Amino acid sequence: MNIKPIKTKKDYEQAMLRLEEIFNAKKGTPKGDELEILSLLIEKYEDEKFPIDLPDPIEAIKFRMEQSGLTQTDLANIVGQKSRASEILSRKRKLSLDMIRQLHNKWRIPTEVLVQAY
16 A cells, blocks of 8 residues: 555546555455545545535525425525515525525525525
């Protein structure tokens, strides 16, 4: 096992090739340990080099609605009125702190997504 930090694209490519070679290694074996450490190093490199931005708050709400089969009426039950839900979805009204809390608690949308400017 020759593990080292991943600092360059070439290091990353080599790490990915090695990962493919040992992908089915069993836990608790030397190759299994190498797989675990190599996966962490690759993940760290990818997080630094290929960050994924948080989604737009309104798009996150729409996505949750679509994925969970929720309607504008369901959103209205959280934000107070159907017209208010429509204004939020069309970006004519901003989310209040109370709405953010409700959406987080009831629909499990992360608060860090909902508090972003849009």
